[in-house]
Amino acid sequence: MRLRKKQQIEAIAKLPMTPFKEIWSSLKSNKRFMLGAIVITLLVFMTLFADFIAPFGMKAQDLNNALQRPNAIHWMGTDNLGRDVFSRVIYGGRTSLVIGLSAVSIALIVGGSLGILAGYYKGKVDIFIMRLSDVLLSIPSILLAIAIVASFGSSMFNMIVAISIGSIPIFARIIRSSVLSLTEKQFIEAAHALGSSHFRIILKHILPNVLSAIIVQSSLGIATAILSAAGLGFIGLGLEASVAEWGLMLSSGRAYIRTHTFLTIYPGLAIMITILAFNMVGDGIRDALDPKLRER
Numbered sequence: 001m002r003l004r005k006k007q008q009i010e011a012i013a014k015l016p017m018t019p020f021k022e023i024w025s026s027l028k029s030n031k032r033f034m035l036g037a038i039v040i041t042l043l044v045f046m047t048l049f050a051d052f053i054a055p056f057g058m059k060a061q062d063l064n065n066a067l068q069r070p071n072a073i074h075w076m077g078t079d080n081l082g083r084d085v086f087s088r089v090i091y092g093g094r095t096s097l098v099i100g101l102s103a104v105s106i107a108l109i110v111g112g113s114l115g116i117l118a119g120y121y122k123g124k125v126d127i128f129i130m131r132l133s134d135v136l137l138s139i140p141s142i143l144l145a146i147a148i149v150a151s152f153g154s155s156m157f158n159m160i161v162a163i164s165i166g167s168i169p170i171f172a173r174i175i176r177s178s179v180l181s182l183t184e185k186q187f188i189e190a191a192h193a194l195g196s197s198h199f200r201i202i203l204k205h206i207l208p209n210v211l212s213a214i215i216v217q218s219s220l221g222i223a224t225a226i227l228s229a230a231g232l233g234f235i236g237l238g239l240e241a242s243v244a245e246w247g248l249m250l251s252s253g254r255a256y257i258r259t260h261t262f263l264t265i266y267p268g269l270a271i272m273i274t275i276l277a278f279n280m281v282g283d284g285i286r287d288a289l290d291p292k293l294r295e296r
Helices: 002-013 019-029 031-048 085-121 123-137 141-152 156-182 186-193 198-209 211-234 246-256 262-289
Strands: none
Touching (some): 019 262, 031 085, 085 123, 085 156, 085 198, 085 211, 085 246, 085 262, 123 156, 141 156, 141 211, 156 198, 156 211, 198 211, 211 262, 246 262
């Protein structure tokens, strides 16, 4: 009886892994991906429950305790208005994640749709969309974001729109290249021969096969969006001063960088660690989804 169970276990172990299990196995063995995923999970948890984790409110001021160095009460010190830096770093993570996720979502929907249309229909549609993308790519994304925010005013909505517009051509080009290679495959030709509509082919055959490119670019795009938001906040085109945002915290801490360095160190570390974590996750997903890289 035991021998039969052992043989069954060995037989199950020899079964070929499903694609999902193979990808998950590759991700689990990638230490950089796991480290990045842990950091992002902690960041998301802290931002979701910031109201319970942060010891002080985002806008709570105490001028009697302004510019205190890190201590037992204020773990990262206080700024020039007596606001707790640790609490504002946590709330700033919430702001940065909202901006990053929203900007990438808009860029993915718009840029992905344009990329699919360009790669599937080709011809004049492809030429028009790609020339429009070339125009946007010719302008540095940060300069484009500065121009939009400076024209329409500083607000979270304007920041999200400004950052997303700079990412649209990137998503469009990446997805277009994947769709172009897919349209030459035999299963797409077979779908045409069976009389499937264009909408059905795009939804059932094209979209599932470009998900890997979408996932990788989205994870990397979030890091870029967070960095762009911090850059806008640093030069004074971000949110209002009372809102916690990492770039804005860096900008306000510049005046005290010689005497109170911690005002710039902690938000700077938060930006660096978050962007590094998203890049590590993006690289890990790319390696896991690419069979050539997975074989190494």
